[in-house]
Amino acid sequence: MTATDDHIDRLPAPALVPATSQAERVADMLRTFVIDGELAPGVRLSEEKLSRKYRVSRNTLREAFRLLSRERLLVHHMHRGVFVARPTGDDVRDLFNARRALELPAVRGATEVAKDLVGAVGAAVDEGEAARAEEDWWRMGSANMRFHEALAALAGSVRINEFMRQVLAETRLVFHVMAAPKEFHDPYLPWNRRIHLALAAGDTQTAAEELTEYLATSERQLTTAFTEMERSAGD
Amino acid sequence: MTATDDHIDRLPAPALVPATSQAERVADMLRTFVIDGELAPGVRLSEEKLSRKYRVSRNTLREAFRLLSRERLLVHHMHRGVFVARPTGDDVRDLFNARRALELPAVRGATEVAKDLVGAVGAAVDEGEAARAEEDWWRMGSANMRFHEALAALAGSVRINEFMRQVLAETRLVFHVMAAPKEFHDPYLPWNRRIHLALAAGDTQTAAEELTEYLATSERQLTTAFTEMERSAGD
DNA sequence: ATTGCAGTATTGTTCAACAATCCAACGATG
DNA sequence: CATCGTTGGATTGTTGAACAATACTGCAAT
Numbered sequence: 398m399t400a401t402d403d404h405i406d407r408l409p410a411p412a413l414v415p416a417t418s419q420a421e422r423v424a425d426m427l428r429t430f431v432i433d434g435e436l437a438p439g440v441r442l443s444e445e446k447l448s449r450k451y452r453v454s455r456n457t458l459r460e461a462f463r464l465l466s467r468e469r470l471l472v473h474h475m476h477r478g479v480f481v482a483r484p485t486g487d488d489v490r491d492l493f494n495a496r497r498a499l500e501l502p503a504v505r506g507a508t509e510v511a512k513d514l515v516g517a518v519g520a521a522v523d524e525g526e527a528a529r530a531e532e533d534w535w536r537m538g539s540a541n542m543r544f545h546e547a548l549a550a551l552a553g554s555v556r557i558n559e560f561m562r563q564v565l566a567e568t569r570l571v572f573h574v575m576a577a578p579k580e581f582h583d584p585y586l587p588w589n590r591r592i593h594l595a596l597a598a599g600d601t602q603t604a605a606e607e608l609t610e611y612l613a614t615s616e617r618q619l620t621t622a623f624t625e626m627e628r629s630a631g632d
Numbered sequence: 633m634t635a636t637d638d639h640i641d642r643l644p645a646p647a648l649v650p651a652t653s654q655a656e657r658v659a660d661m662l663r664t665f666v667i668d669g670e671l672a673p674g675v676r677l678s679e680e681k682l683s684r685k686y687r688v689s690r691n692t693l694r695e696a697f698r699l700l701s702r703e704r705l706l707v708h709h710m711h712r713g714v715f716v717a718r719p720t721g722d723d724v725r726d727l728f729n730a731r732r733a734l735e736l737p738a739v740r741g742a743t744e745v746a747k748d749l750v751g752a753v754g755a756a757v758d759e760g761e762a763a764r765a766e767e768d769w770w771r772m773g774s775a776n777m778r779f780h781e782a783l784a785a786l787a788g789s790v791r792i793n794e795f796m797r798q799v800l801a802e803t804r805l806v807f808h809v810m811a812a813p814k815e816f817h818d819p820y821l822p823w824n825r826r827i828h829l830a831l832a833a834g835d836t837q838t839a840a841e842e843l844t845e846y847l848a849t850s851e852r853q854l855t856t857a858f859t860e861m862e863r864s865a866g867d
Numbered sequence: 868a869t870t871g872c873a874g875t876a877t878t879g880t881t882c883a884a885c886a887a888t889c890c891a892a893c894g895a896t897g
Numbered sequence: 898c899a900t901c902g903t904t905g906g907a908t909t910g911t912t913g914a915a916c917a918a919t920a921c922t923g924c925a926a927t
Contacts, residue, residue: 417710418710418910418911419910419911420698420910421913441888443877444877444878445877445878451909453912453915454911454912454913455878455912456691456694456880456911456912456913457910457911457912459691459694459695459878459879460694460698462697463655463698463699463702464698464702467698467699467702468702469701469791475652475653475878475879475919475920476878476879476918476919476920477878477919477920477921478877480876489789491789491791492789492791494787494789494792495787495791495856496793497787498734498737498738498787498789498792501737502733502736503733503735552729552730552732552733554727554728554729554730554733555726556704556726556727556730556799557729557730557733560795564791584874594795605861617847653879653880654879654880655879655880678908679909680908680909688881689880689881689882690881690882690909691880691882691911692879692880692881694909708889709910710889710909710910711887711888711889711910712888712889712890712908712909713908713909778909808871809891836906837903
């Protein structure tokens, strides 16, 4: 042994050794189900059925529900149960406002930022194009989410990162409300490429302009589909 | 009765009639305790004692714990219990990064925003000065938080608003780690006034510059105090 | 068509029990 | 003296059952 214990200090922080609880595991599972669309927006999650299916007590299940409700993926109606969130047109507008507030400033300030953060943006684009080549539309959607996550990460705050992940998860719900996996992501891939190229070249101005258009176009596309949908549904 | 039911439609939305649950009430109470500093950072919250004191079952209490852990006000250590979060110097830096990312762009884009949002900013400043006149330092701190909350609200997203509230609540914890109520808020009041004046005049450029300085100064003040503190504590 | 009133199903909450784990104290060992 | 097992006690993790409170359904009455 050496005289000092410096090696110990270089080990990963204890927070990285999860030691996860049952409630968190269930929450993780449900979260992926919701994000993947296996649990459709609006469906009710019966405490009894779920607790029996996944062999956890109702109490533990309810702890998981609380976590996911705080993330807006589930909504809790008193004495009625928890439901998979069903975003409305107003939610879509709010989500895009939030994304503009997060992504645009992050891109604009990307000059004095570590290069590996920009690299992560490019990696997400690559991943998206690879998925597109294999016609794996689901993976393509994931890559697109990661792309925007990487943009927000340019701000350099883990809290912002977490919040952005949440916003994107909710955005994913929006896509599930109106089943349209391929056509919606398809035209945006080259846009992502252009944004990354501008970023890598240090041209944050162009990157921000492209992103602004991107978001406006995407929002318009979604909101029109939503208002159409809500008009026909809630006549 | 009239022929239509339009009056009904104008009533407040059902979400505003909370019908709150026990767990949420307990969470609300604990949240204010933490924010007000009645529960000091680092203290452990015993399930048994708290459940007996507030006449709720351990399970209900645990639901409340989950909510507050998600807000970073409490931290959950497996098999050890929940503790009031004790922010570190890294947390302080991250919090200020987040605030810069949220507040500065909101201020810069405040031109095409509703006037009442800017009005809310001014109201917070007034409140702060009124509190200062009465030497109510605690209320002054609250007003300062509301001021920054109002700044972030210029972005026009309820999700951003909620996130900002969370960030500010955590920031409040930082102040409790180092007990210094008055001296820390005191010099910032005139700064707030200048920022609001610039905003009201439509000079978002000046407002953003002032805010940038404000945040940098505040962060420097806190981080130096923190590193000093952590150096002496964890030698 | 609306209102009033069962009955039923589900959630809200509590309680008690046990398993799993951490922690502090003690002693053994080198 | 410092370090390392061991042991016992305290606290959390999780469960299952029970009961209360509430929402929903269907039907009868107006």
